[in-house]
Amino acid sequence: xxxxxxxxxxxxxxxxxxxxxxxxxxxxxxxxxxxxxxxxxxxxxxxxxxxxxxxxxxxxxxxxxxxxxxxxxxxxxxxxxxxxxxxxxxxxxxxxxxxxxxxxxxxxxxxxxxxxxxxxxxxxxxxxxxxxxxxxxxxxxxxxxxxxxxxxxxxxxxxxxxxxxxxxxxxxxxxxxxxxxxxxxxxxxxxxxxxxxxxxxxxxxxxxxxxxxxxxxxxxxxxxxxxxxxxxxxxxxxxxxxxxxxxxxxxxxxxxxxx
Amino acid sequence: xxxxxxxxxxxxxxxxxxxxxxxxxxxxxxxxxxxxxxxxxxxxxxxxxxxxxxxxxxxxxxxxxxxxxxxxxxxxxxxxxxxxxxxxxxxxxxxxxxxxxxxxxxxxxxxxxxxxxxxxxxxxxxxxxxxxxxxxxxxxxxxxxxxxxxxxxxxxxxxxxxxxxxxxxxxxxxxxxxxxxxxxxxxxxxxxxxxxxxxxxxxxxxxxxxxxxxxxxxxxxxxxxxxxxxxxxxxxxxxxxxxxxxxxxxxxxxxxxxxxxxxxxxxxxxxxxxxxxxxxxxxxxxxxxxxxxxxxxxxxxxxxxxxxxxxxxxxxxxxxxxxxxxxxxxxxxxxxxxxxxxxxxxxxxxxxxxxxxxxxxxxxxxxxxxxxxxxxxxxxxxxxxxxxxxxxxxxxxxxxxxxxxxxxxxxxxxxxxxxxxxxxxxxxxxxxxxxxxxxxxxxxxxxxxxxxxxxxxxxxxxxxxxxxx
Numbered sequence: 001x002x003x004x005x006x007x008x009x010x011x012x013x014x015x016x017x018x019x020x021x022x023x024x025x026x027x028x029x030x031x032x033x034x035x036x037x038x039x040x041x042x043x044x045x046x047x048x049x050x051x052x053x054x055x056x057x058x059x060x061x062x063x064x065x066x067x068x069x070x071x072x073x074x075x076x077x078x079x080x081x082x083x084x085x086x087x088x089x090x091x092x093x094x095x096x097x098x099x100x101x102x103x104x105x106x107x108x109x110x111x112x113x114x115x116x117x118x119x120x121x122x123x124x125x126x127x128x129x130x131x132x133x134x135x136x137x138x139x140x141x142x143x144x145x146x147x148x149x150x151x152x153x154x155x156x157x158x159x160x161x162x163x164x165x166x167x168x169x170x171x172x173x174x175x176x177x178x179x180x181x182x183x184x185x186x187x188x189x190x191x192x193x194x195x196x197x198x199x200x201x202x203x204x205x206x207x208x209x210x211x212x213x214x215x216x217x218x219x220x221x222x223x224x225x226x227x228x229x230x231x232x233x234x235x236x237x238x239x240x241x242x243x244x245x246x247x248x249x250x251x252x253x254x255x256x257x258x259x
Numbered sequence: 260x261x262x263x264x265x266x267x268x269x270x271x272x273x274x275x276x277x278x279x280x281x282x283x284x285x286x287x288x289x290x291x292x293x294x295x296x297x298x299x300x301x302x303x304x305x306x307x308x309x310x311x312x313x314x315x316x317x318x319x320x321x322x323x324x325x326x327x328x329x330x331x332x333x334x335x336x337x338x339x340x341x342x343x344x345x346x347x348x349x350x351x352x353x354x355x356x357x358x359x360x361x362x363x364x365x366x367x368x369x370x371x372x373x374x375x376x377x378x379x380x381x382x383x384x385x386x387x388x389x390x391x392x393x394x395x396x397x398x399x400x401x402x403x404x405x406x407x408x409x410x411x412x413x414x415x416x417x418x419x420x421x422x423x424x425x426x427x428x429x430x431x432x433x434x435x436x437x438x439x440x441x442x443x444x445x446x447x448x449x450x451x452x453x454x455x456x457x458x459x460x461x462x463x464x465x466x467x468x469x470x471x472x473x474x475x476x477x478x479x480x481x482x483x484x485x486x487x488x489x490x491x492x493x494x495x496x497x498x499x500x501x502x503x504x505x506x507x508x509x510x511x512x513x514x515x516x517x518x519x520x521x522x523x524x525x526x527x528x529x530x531x532x533x534x535x536x537x538x539x540x541x542x543x544x545x546x547x548x549x550x551x552x553x554x555x556x557x558x559x560x561x562x563x564x565x566x567x568x569x570x571x572x573x574x575x576x577x578x579x580x581x582x583x584x585x586x587x588x589x590x591x592x593x594x595x596x597x598x599x600x601x602x603x604x605x606x607x608x609x610x611x612x613x614x615x616x617x618x619x620x621x622x623x624x625x626x627x628x629x630x631x632x633x634x635x636x637x638x639x640x641x642x643x644x645x646x647x648x649x650x651x652x653x654x655x656x657x658x659x660x661x662x663x664x665x666x667x668x669x670x671x672x673x674x675x676x677x678x679x680x681x682x683x684x685x686x687x688x689x690x691x692x693x694x695x696x697x698x699x700x701x702x703x704x705x706x707x708x709x710x711x712x713x714x715x716x717x718x719x720x721x722x723x724x725x726x727x728x
Contacts, residue, residue, distance in 0.1 A: 078588030
């Protein structure tokens with residue numbers, strides 16, 4: 001197995017008396033696509049939020065690319081190369097698609113206040129390049145003609161795609177997708193699966209996704225981790241997971257296995 | 260209800276026009292430019308009729324109308340000379356020219372109905388200074404979306420910076436750095452005001468950071484409450500600062516006065532004909548108007564540049580969605596603090612200049628109402644829109660200085676009442692804000708983005724509104 005890009009050690013989160021995530025040891029090998037599945041309320045999104053710094057873990061550590069990032073603010077995670085999307089789309093609704101992507105580039109640009117005021121050649125070049133790059137990303141995500149449309153006027157599928165484009169703009173090493181195909185029709189889901197595979201092939205990205213659609217999970221994942229009541233109950237290749245008794249009992253049900 | 264009234268009025272209007280031979284379809288078929296021209300001419304005509312009916316008729320009213328039409332009607336935006344977008348600059352340049360030449364034609368301006376004469380020069384100066392403050396607050400409220408109810412603290416800080424470094428306040432010191440109009444051996448710090456202005460800006464920005472660091476962790480309402488507290492602390496310190504551990508920092512309720520006025524000194528006066536000392540040139544208000552105008556232009560310049568920069572995008576992103584902004588790698592605290600510091604900077608510069616203009620910094624000028632007053636300007640004009648904010652600032656500070664008393668006088672004269680209108684000043688502002696919030700929550704000249712935000716989710720009348728059933 002390739003070296004782990006992201007590792008958690010005994011990661012735990014309590015909300016008051018409720019243990020949402022209970023001592024999870026977990027790792028994402030570099031260059032792989034890993035899925036996180038589990039029933040509703042299993043703590044998947046809480047786990048995700050700890051991996052991106054939105055929540056501070058109650059106990060345990062998050063190690064990314066060899067660096068302990070536990071307790072760091074979200075922008076520090078993004079800075080190191082963790083990009084994410086949200087379960088409920090959180091675009092900047094009143095900014096255009098292009099501006100959304102430009103905001104995503106924030107950590108990779110350097111222009112400061114004084115340079116912005118003086119419009120130094122360096123910052124002008126940087127802005128110019130950033131716009132060109134943003135257009136590339138939009139094109140890559142299939143939003144070429146949507147660059148001037150404001151976020152909330154995009155169709156649902158386009159909003160999902162724009163969220164990914166925006167996450168890609170942060171130049172992540174690890175991309176976290178929180179239920180990316182939720183609400184998509186089968187055709188859109190298929191396109192999206194292709195898109196994620198293409199991402200990995202073209203930009204050597206490591207992907208971690210939360211997903212409910214078993215065809216997506218089994219189709220593109222190298223490894224699958226299953227959470228239930230905040231605990232990791234299984235981990236392995238899609239085939240192993242499909243035949244794991246505990247997983248079938250907790251989540252998949254017999255129908256999913258036979259399909 | 261409002262929509263229904265508007266619909267009914269417009270239906271009646273079109274019915275009348277159709278009878279006169281102009282159906283909506285025919286009107287829509289006209290070229291856009293012609294429609295715009297007709298509309299503008301119509302409004303100017305209405306204005307002129309009002310002037311003729313209530314005011315003193317002067318030929319200059321026609322000149323004003325002509326200028327308005329020339330500025331509003333033609334589609335300047337599209338005018339290009341080669342690759343240079345000349346059109347974009349025509350309206351701002353004309354507006355600047357109108358303000359610069361204001362002292363020369365003020366006396367030949369007509370009386371406006373109800374509002375009376377055009378604003379005096381001193382009022383114009385106040386309008387410019389408040390524009391600058393409102394633009395400063397716009398960085399915080401309009402761009403970064405942080406509600407600041409204590410902006411007066413920055414104004415006060417700027418004013419007291421001028422008080423400390425351009426007056427006799429610190430009597431044990433003798434330091435003269437380019438100040439004009441000083442007698443030999445004057446006591447206290449006397450820095451040239453051109454030095455004091457940036458000093459005041461920077462000192463105020465530092466105060467902004469100090470206030471911001473503990474408070475900006477809070478969100479929404481909590482932030483507003485804490486800023487409110489800081490806005491109250493500042494005037495109290497100013498009021499009681501005449502014996503701070505035995506040291507007279509602010510001279511207490513009497514305030515610091517007189518404060519030096521700006522000037523360029525003898526050498527620049529001789530070579531460039533710049534005023535050597537604003538007090539002695541004779542047209543004190545006019546030179547101040549030009550100075551403040553220059554600073555407003557500088558503020559607008561900074562607003563535009565920052566809005567379109569990486570930092571400005573980060574501010575707007577934070578306003579739209581803090582969690583997503585953080586996930587995009589925007590450091591929330593630092594970015595918000597930058598907004599605070601930038602806003603504070605311009606508040607400080609404006610405060611210092613205003614103190615110099617009034618030749619004094621008095622604690623009574625820095626009470627809570629001023630914070631609300633400046634916030635009202637931003638809200639009335641349109642949060643986030645530079646031109647809207649300037650308009651709001653000019654309009655409200657005009658009402659404050661002259662407008663309300665003029666309107667009151669007109670009302671008492673024509674209706675036979677005896678109401679002291681300026682007494683109800685803040686009640687009237689409150690009413691204006693309530694009306695604006697009800698009917699046009701995005702402000703009079705909104706930024707397109709802000710307008711969208713405020714109407715988001717209000718696509719239709721609320722469900723519980725029984726009236727629409």
